[in-house]
Structure formats: structure tokens, C-alpha cells
Amino acid sequence: MSGACDGCAVAGLARAGAQRGEPVVEGVVAEGVVAESPDPETGPARCEETAAATGRESDGGDPSRSVPPSPSEGRRARTVLPGLSDTEVVRLVTAVSGGSPGGGACSSDAAVERFARAALTTAVEPGDLEAGRLVAALGPEGVLRAVVEGHDAERVLRAARDAEVVPLRRGAPRAAFEDASPERAAEDARAVRRIAECLERWRPRLSLDESCRAVERASRLGVQLLTPDADVWPEGFASLEGGEPLALWIRGDPNRLTRLEHSVALVGARASTDYGEHVAMEAAAGLVGRGFAVVSGGAYGIDAAAHRATLASGGLTVAFLAGGVDRLYPAGNSDLLRRIAGEGVLAAELPPGNAPTRWRFLMRNRLIAAAASATVVVEAGRRSGSLNTAGHAAQLGRPLGAVPGSILSPASAGCHRLIREYAAICVTSAEEMAELADPLGTGPTGSPAAAAVRPVEGEPRGGDAEGVVLSVLSSARRADADEIAARAALPFTTVAAILGRLDLAGRARESGGGWTLSERRHA
Known part of the structure; x- marks a missing residue:
């Protein structure tokens, strides 16, 4: 990168600087962000190009209004990142830090840390444990x-x-690495290989230019950046132990997130029955009446019923999304999601412009489980994705409940399995759900469920590279190994090896220069 501001790509920033008598930097990249192609399994996601849902007034098309003046004006700027001065970083971060401690403006050091987190979210996939350990x-x-x-x-x-x-071996004292034994050398070699894999998969996806564009785009949309130093950062994320989000991108008032300390996650099948939706709505309304916030994922079915009933009851609801908060997915819930942005909170780990994918949905589920005081599966079949959320709750040792249904209904088979095999607490009313989440511990703790809900058969698990590759592959659209590696955020060599194994197992095949899922996989 060359020049003091080549990495900013913010036309409005250059214009505002010129008005203050600062040198105008030539070659500013046009505004906009490169969004991922919609995942073939999840379908297209709608991209919001307006901040109307957040109550923000139009800026009349002038990008310079989205970046407020920096508190550091009037002193000489210093370069803090390649091609970026501290003044430039503070301007960018202040524009999206309305929920930070002390208000929107922040110090140079704090701004650099927040910008670094924002930049990393453009390259690091949600739930990347190695990234969390390196950041630590x-x-x-x-x-x-x-x-x-x-x-x-x-x-x-x-x-x-x-x-x-040392990343990938947490908590080891420094003295341990002064050991020159063969065992220590072998462990160091393994650590080097794993770090190299991290760098290999992040570098093609990360540039300061793109990071600046992502922050500027968020500012135009009224999206705020929330980092772990914020007073309103959800305390429950600490239990993820290395899997905490690097940051959250927020639509809505971030201060509402403090209510998550007293909340229940209501999750369930997208293909819900009238019975399931009725129970979800009754439960949400009853929880609101008892002072609880309701957390879910914004999907069709049980999620939507829980969100709608919470809003109708005057309560607070938070939806964690698998793509950017401007990608209102599913499109059929776009009006509901806009309302949540206005009256509750939409939150995502990925910056605006990112499309949801199957893998990202599964990683998003850990945020729902960690943020809420308890998780209740309202209605779920044997292979419902909501069982993945239940698994995260159990692994975190959080209270886990399930609502029973008819023994003749396949739509409740997953709930019955949670109760029978995984010691989930049977709950049948909002009162029992409130007891489950009681912060004073007077209700059931759900600790037996911490023995862990095993991953749902056929679903990729955290850290399962083969599952990630399978979630990227399509049976209809060919993709070469380079594209698959980029979309999966995995090293090319890893993807090539996985594709070879999948080919031998009859689960994927190569033809016409690209890879697809094999029809035999579904046989």
C-alpha cells in the first residue's frame, strides 16, 4: 500500500479532510463492499441499502456525513497500521462506535484495537478457535x-x-517453552503448522482497503460495531472460551443487550406446526410478562413466532443472524427483522454485505445459546437445526428445556429425544421456562444436560473441516477447489485432501473442471 490513506477507500473522508484544510489523497476507491455470493443451499438473502429501520435520517447521499470529525484533529497524525494514520482510524471507528464506553468518540489506542477487530471479522469465519487463541x-x-x-x-x-x-496451547507458562526436549520441539512444530494454516486461509480474504470499506458501509447503514471492551458486551460470551465473537455488528440500540442477563432463547423448527407456533407465542408473551427478554435466530417457524409475540407484548427481542445485519434473511421475514432492528436488536459476527451460509447458521447458534440465560426447544424434528443450538447450550452447561408434543408427531421427535436421551428439562409453560432461567438458581439448573448433546447426525460440527466443505458444495453448481477453499476459509491443501476423500467415499465428484455433491450421497 502507498500513501497515507490508500487503505481507507472512503470518498467522504477525503472530502471532509479537504474541507478542514488537510491534504486530499488521490486514488480513493469508490465506496461499496464486495458481498459474497448467496449460498446455493440457503438461497439469496436480501441486502439492506438503507438505514431507515434504525430510525436514522437520510444523509442526502453525502458520504462525508457518515464520518464525524475526529477528537484528535489539530495534532500531527501518526501511522498506526500500514497506510493508515491514527486520525483516520479514529474517524472510521468513531462513526460505528455509538455503543462504546464513553460514547461514540474513542482514544487512538482503543480505536486501533476496535478497527483491528472489525478488520478481522472480514476474514475470520465465526467460531474459529485458532483465531480466538491468537487474539488472546x-x-x-x-x-x-x-x-x-x-x-x-x-x-x-x-x-x-x-x-x-502460545496460541493453540492455551495457558502454558513461558518457562514451559524453554524446554528443549524432543517432545517440546515436536509440539512447537505442530503449533507452527497450525498457525501457518490460519495465516494461509486469512490472507486472501483480508486487506485494509476492504476493511475500511466494510466500516464505511456499516456507518452509512447505521450499523454499530460492538467490541468486548464495551459495557454492554454480553457477559455470556465469556463461556465460549476461545470461541467468543471478535466483535458484533449491531442494528438497534446496543444498550438493550444488557437485558440478555435475564433472557430465554426460544428456538425450534422452521417447518413448524400450528401447535408449535401457538406454544412459542404463549411462551414468549408469558416470559415478557415475567421480565425476560427473548432471544432467537430470525428464521421462519418457531423463531418468527417467538419474535412476533415478544414485540406484540411490548418486550425486548434479540435476533442473531448468520450473515450481515443488512442481509435480511429469510426474505419473507424482512419486515419482522426491520421491526426487531427498530425495537430490539439485530446482531451478527460478520460485517454488512456477507451472505448467510449453512455453516454460518450452525456457528451462529452458539451465540444464541451463550447469550441467553437458558435455551428452550419449542418444537423440533429429529434433524432440526435447533438441536444444534441445544447442543451448544448443553456444552456450555446452560439450562436446557424442551417442550413435549404428540408422540405421533414427527415435528416433536427432536424434543422428545432431548428429554429422553440428554436430560433436557421438560417444560410446558412460560412459568416453567422462567424457573429454568432463574438467575438465583431456584429453578432446575439443566446441569445433567451438560453431559452434552451429541452433534446431530449429518450436521457439521465446530472444527470439522470436512463438514465445512460439504456445506459449501452444491449438487447443482460446480465449483473448483480454489473457490471452495475461499468460501470455506480453509487452506487449499486441506480442501484438496478432503475433496479426494469425499470422492473416494462417493460423496462428491469432479466433472467439467468443478466439484459437486454426488447424488449417491442422498441415496
């Missing part, structure tokens, strides 16, 4: 520099040693 070791700015400045894996490992934390 080096800080977000350190990881960002390692990626964009081309540090090799051995250099990153040395930096982690200096910080007395």
Missing part, C-alpha cells in the same frame, strides 16, 4: 499486523512466547 496471545492489532504484513508462522509463535501465551 497477541491482541487483535498483533494478529492483524501478522496477516497484512506477511509475518511467517515461526515469527508469530515467537511473539506469542514473548507474551507468555
Whole structure:
């Protein structure tokens, strides 16, 4: 990158700087962000190009209005990231930090850390444990520099040693790495390989130019960036232990997230029955009457019924999305999601412009389980995706409940399985759900369920690279290995090996220069 501002790509920023007598930087990239193609399994997701749902007035098309003046004006700027000065970073971050401690404006150091987290969300897939551990070791700015400045894996490992934390082996004291034994050397070699894989999959997806565009796009849409230093950051995320979100992109008032300390997640099947939707609506209304917020995922069926009933009852509801908060998916719920943005909160780990994918839905589910005080599966078949949310809740040791249905109804088979095999608490009313989530611990704790709900058969699990590749493949559209690796955020060598195994197993096939799911997989 060349020049002091080549990485910003913000026309309005240059215009505003010129008005203040600052040098105008030439070659500013046109505004906009490159969105992923819609996933063939999830279908197209609607992209919001207006901030009307957040109550923000139109800026008349002038991008300069989206970036407020920096509190650091009047002093000499210093370069804090390649091609970016601290003044530029503060301007960008302040525009999307309305929910930060102390208001929208922030210090240079805080702005750099928040910008680094925002930048990493453009490249790191949700739930990437290695990313979480590297950030814990080096800080977000350190990881960002390692990626964009081309540090090799051995250099990153040395930096982690200096910080007395080695990524991918958490909590080990520095003295442990002064051991020159063959075992230690072998472990270091494994750590270097894993760090190298991380850098390989992030570098093609991460650039400071694109990161600046993502922040500017969020500002235009009225989307706020929330980072773990914010007072309103959900406390439940700490239980994810390395899988915490790097940041959240928010539509709605971030201060409403404090209500998550007293909340229940209501989840269930998209193909719900009248019975399931009735129970979800009664439960949501009853929980609101008892002072609880309701958390869900904005999907059809049980999710939508729970959100609607909560809003109709004057309560607070939070929807965690699998794509960007401007991608209102499913499109049939777009009006509902806009209303949630206005009266509740829409939240996502990915910046605006990102499309939801099957894998991202599964990773999103861990946020629902971690943010809420308890999770209740209202109605679910044996293979419902909501069982994945139940699995996360159980693994976190959170209270887990399930609503029984007719023994003749396949739509409730998943709930019955949770109760029978995984010690989920049988709940039949809002009162029992409230007891389940009681922060004083007077209700059932659900701790027996912490023995863990096994992953739903056929669903990819966290860290399962083969499952990620399968979620990217389509039976209708061919994709070459490079494209699959980019969409899966996995190293090319890993994807190539997985594709070979899938081909041998008859689960994928190559033809016409591309890969597709094999029809035999569904036989």
C-alpha cells in the first residue's frame, strides 16, 4: 500500500479532510463492499441499502456525513497500521462506535484495537478457535499486523512466547517453552503448522482497503460495531472460551443487550406446526410478562413466532443472524427483522454485505445459546437445526428445556429425544421456562444436560473441516477447489485432501473442471 490513506477507500473522508484544510489523497476507491455470493443451499438473502429501520435520517447521499470529525484533529497524525494514520482510524471507528464506553468518540489506542477487530471479522469465519487463541496471545492489532504484513508462522509463535501465551496451547507458562526436549520441539512444530494454516486461509480474504470499506458501509447503514471492551458486551460470551465473537455488528440500540442477563432463547423448527407456533407465542408473551427478554435466530417457524409475540407484548427481542445485519434473511421475514432492528436488536459476527451460509447458521447458534440465560426447544424434528443450538447450550452447561408434543408427531421427535436421551428439562409453560432461567438458581439448573448433546447426525460440527466443505458444495453448481477453499476459509491443501476423500467415499465428484455433491450421497 502507498500513501497515507490508500487503505481507507472512503470518498467522504477525503472530502471532509479537504474541507478542514488537510491534504486530499488521490486514488480513493469508490465506496461499496464486495458481498459474497448467496449460498446455493440457503438461497439469496436480501441486502439492506438503507438505514431507515434504525430510525436514522437520510444523509442526502453525502458520504462525508457518515464520518464525524475526529477528537484528535489539530495534532500531527501518526501511522498506526500500514497506510493508515491514527486520525483516520479514529474517524472510521468513531462513526460505528455509538455503543462504546464513553460514547461514540474513542482514544487512538482503543480505536486501533476496535478497527483491528472489525478488520478481522472480514476474514475470520465465526467460531474459529485458532483465531480466538491468537487474539488472546497477541491482541487483535498483533494478529492483524501478522496477516497484512506477511509475518511467517515461526515469527508469530515467537511473539506469542514473548507474551507468555502460545496460541493453540492455551495457558502454558513461558518457562514451559524453554524446554528443549524432543517432545517440546515436536509440539512447537505442530503449533507452527497450525498457525501457518490460519495465516494461509486469512490472507486472501483480508486487506485494509476492504476493511475500511466494510466500516464505511456499516456507518452509512447505521450499523454499530460492538467490541468486548464495551459495557454492554454480553457477559455470556465469556463461556465460549476461545470461541467468543471478535466483535458484533449491531442494528438497534446496543444498550438493550444488557437485558440478555435475564433472557430465554426460544428456538425450534422452521417447518413448524400450528401447535408449535401457538406454544412459542404463549411462551414468549408469558416470559415478557415475567421480565425476560427473548432471544432467537430470525428464521421462519418457531423463531418468527417467538419474535412476533415478544414485540406484540411490548418486550425486548434479540435476533442473531448468520450473515450481515443488512442481509435480511429469510426474505419473507424482512419486515419482522426491520421491526426487531427498530425495537430490539439485530446482531451478527460478520460485517454488512456477507451472505448467510449453512455453516454460518450452525456457528451462529452458539451465540444464541451463550447469550441467553437458558435455551428452550419449542418444537423440533429429529434433524432440526435447533438441536444444534441445544447442543451448544448443553456444552456450555446452560439450562436446557424442551417442550413435549404428540408422540405421533414427527415435528416433536427432536424434543422428545432431548428429554429422553440428554436430560433436557421438560417444560410446558412460560412459568416453567422462567424457573429454568432463574438467575438465583431456584429453578432446575439443566446441569445433567451438560453431559452434552451429541452433534446431530449429518450436521457439521465446530472444527470439522470436512463438514465445512460439504456445506459449501452444491449438487447443482460446480465449483473448483480454489473457490471452495475461499468460501470455506480453509487452506487449499486441506480442501484438496478432503475433496479426494469425499470422492473416494462417493460423496462428491469432479466433472467439467468443478466439484459437486454426488447424488449417491442422498441415496
